[in-house]
Amino acid sequence: MNRPTPSRRIAALLSTVALLSGCASISPATQSETLASASQSLPPIPPGWTSARERIGDVNIGWIEEFDDPLLTQLVNEALLSNRNLRAAAANVRRSWALARQAASPLLPSISGSGSAQRNEPFENGGSSTFSVGLQLDYEIDIWNRIEAGEQAAVESAQSAEANYLFSQYSIAAAVAQNYFLVIESDGQIDVAQSIVDALIEIRRIVRLRYQYGFASAYDVSLAESDLASAEDTLETAKNGKLEALRALETLIGRYPAGTLQSPRILPSTPGLPGAGLPSELLQRRPDIIAAERGIAAAINSRKVSEAAKLPSLGLSSTLGGASGELKNILDPANIVWTLAGNLLAPIFDGGARDAQVDASEADVDAAVAIYADTALNAFAEVESALDRGVSLRARRLALEKGAEETTNALRLSLLQYKEGEIDLIDVLSIQQRVFGAQSNLLSLKRAQLNQYLEISLALGGDWKTISQE
Numbered sequence: 001m002n003r004p005t006p007s008r009r010i011a012a013l014l015s016t017v018a019l020l021s022g023c024a025s026i027s028p029a030t031q032s033e034t035l036a037s038a039s040q041s042l043p044p045i046p047p048g049w050t051s052a053r054e055r056i057g058d059v060n061i062g063w064i065e066e067f068d069d070p071l072l073t074q075l076v077n078e079a080l081l082s083n084r085n086l087r088a089a090a091a092n093v094r095r096s097w098a099l100a101r102q103a104a105s106p107l108l109p110s111i112s113g114s115g116s117a118q119r120n121e122p123f124e125n126g127g128s129s130t131f132s133v134g135l136q137l138d139y140e141i142d143i144w145n146r147i148e149a150g151e152q153a154a155v156e157s158a159q160s161a162e163a164n165y166l167f168s169q170y171s172i173a174a175a176v177a178q179n180y181f182l183v184i185e186s187d188g189q190i191d192v193a194q195s196i197v198d199a200l201i202e203i204r205r206i207v208r209l210r211y212q213y214g215f216a217s218a219y220d221v222s223l224a225e226s227d228l229a230s231a232e233d234t235l236e237t238a239k240n241g242k243l244e245a246l247r248a249l250e251t252l253i254g255r256y257p258a259g260t261l262q263s264p265r266i267l268p269s270t271p272g273l274p275g276a277g278l279p280s281e282l283l284q285r286r287p288d289i290i291a292a293e294r295g296i297a298a299a300i301n302s303r304k305v306s307e308a309a310k311l312p313s314l315g316l317s318s319t320l321g322g323a324s325g326e327l328k329n330i331l332d333p334a335n336i337v338w339t340l341a342g343n344l345l346a347p348i349f350d351g352g353a354r355d356a357q358v359d360a361s362e363a364d365v366d367a368a369v370a371i372y373a374d375t376a377l378n379a380f381a382e383v384e385s386a387l388d389r390g391v392s393l394r395a396r397r398l399a400l401e402k403g404a405e406e407t408t409n410a411l412r413l414s415l416l417q418y419k420e421g422e423i424d425l426i427d428v429l430s431i432q433q434r435v436f437g438a439q440s441n442l443l444s445l446k447r448a449q450l451n452q453y454l455e456i457s458l459a460l461g462g463d464w465k466t467i468s469q470e
Helices: 006-023 031-040 070-082 084-107 146-212 218-252 279-285 287-308 353-419 425-460
Strands: 110-120 128-141 313-324 336-345
Touching (some): 031 287, 070 146, 084 146, 146 287, 146 425
Antiparallel strands (some): 128 313
């Protein structure tokens, strides 16, 4: 009877593999499968933004540059290099891609080498030596695509981390700009508060003088003192607010929060309204939504890994080695032995562990889909709210500018009346207080408009920098 040759053994083993592979196969998740799960989690999406149907056009790219402020651009770049949260996010991206490479490694055979030397010295007679060297190859045949699905899950997790990191960059850029504008506004509010204090000091002087001559009461003096004390408190609050804003900005860009950063004293003009694109386009553009979609894909593939773990696994192992009593003969063909072995491992009873893992994986898919839907709906809400806020702020600015114009006109008329002796100086200074209040409100509103521009740009998912800044 003829013994099967090694080539016949290999052919038989490969035939078994082919037979098993044809029985069942679990394919990794496709893009269409992931998008179907994602889209089914969302309500019907309108063809345009309900808050601003007239806002069409491409989404703005390079929205930080629109302020034409080199210092702001410099601070944003500094933050992207030094911000600790961004560094942690970047490290997470590197870790995720390393895990993806690790997950892909079982798709290739592993090869290891060994070598040994042994000397036996009995108490009687002569001793002997044994030398050996060998190579071992181990490989699991991915007959159910379990390893491939695991690799895809790891890659998709890395893509999700990468997209989240990108959106974190956008968010940091917007946060730096918002804090920067707050610092500039704080300077203006300090100037307004100082002007109010100066005016109230003058009012107190006049009231005291009138009190000395019997034209004012002690009540008037106390009221003037109270108003001045309140204004001085507002001034100190404004000064402290600027220091807090400075320290927040310095911390954000990675500097020590000393409160010494120098900034302009005038807020920049608000850029023109950016194009808002279409709601459906937001799903393919905004990085945090893309990250959530990649999370669904990773969860689906992880579930496929759990399903494949319930099926048999097939491994191959081969060794090639030699052994000899003399080192020089260790590679002599007569001393070299080659082996090939296959092992089939099928789960029989595991106490329900694999079924439980499948259930857990299905729950992970449901959670990923829910997170995607929540992320997308919040993104839609942010865009709609930012568009509405822009309309409201423009209307408010018109009203405040009209009010400031009228109070300035009233101040001009009161000065004329004062020169004619028709009203007292206190009346003039009271009107001046309204002028200061209008100035303060306008400063706050201008910063609110700048913030609204940042919010809509961030919500729409456009990159904060242009290609030239890459």
